[in-house]
Amino acid sequence: MRASPIWQSFSFGEMIGPISQSSFLSVTAMGATALSILALFNATGRVLWGKVSDMLDRRVTLFIMFSICAAALLALDFLRVFPLYLLGIGLVALCFGGFLSVYAVVTADLFGTKNMGANYGLIFTAYGAGGIIGPYLAATLRRSVDEVTYLTSCPRGRLQEVYFVVGDYSLAFWVSAGACLIAAILVLQMRHREARIEIRRRATALS
DSSP, rough: OOOOHHHHHHHHHSSSSSSSHHHHHHHHHHHHHHHHHHHHHHHHHHHHHHHHHHHHHHHHHHHHHHHHHHEEEHHTTOOOSSHHHHHHHHHHHHHHEEEEHHHHHHHHHHOOOOTTTHHHHHHHHHHHHHHHHHHHHHHHHHHEEEEEEEOOOESSSSSEEEEEEEEEOHHHHHHHHHHHHHHHHHHHHHHHHHHHHHHHHHHHHHO
């Protein structure tokens, strides 16, 4: 996730240039903090959601995760106070980390453990596809809305003005949230389909 560039666009978009070097360094330091928060919540999500999926139905857990992720993405464009921004990206990272752990057990529940390696490998290709398509999609959906100048030190130690392109990520947030909502609906449909199969199986056994 482009946590640091997004925060920089949020911050620099509200400033009037040229932005001082101290302000620039302060904003970029916050961006680095955001990346650390992402990593922390990502790691926590792998354990937390794995535990939740053991207590609840797997599909219910996935539905909750997709719903939280969608809500966080829809709100993210309005979370321009740094603690709230950290909360928003933290929730997204928390759910993202959980997907990696829950998908494995869902695969085993649906298809058994006999061909677990191959089945999980096929499901995990979605992660690779997202890694390929995601950067191009993010670049397409991001709109450049302004250019601001900031002061930074050149190699000789003097201050020089550099342009920063302020991006509008609202469309990217909406598209990503929509994808999460579609996934949540599909998860529920998968559960309903399994219930119908189970009803048919029991009816056949009784007959």
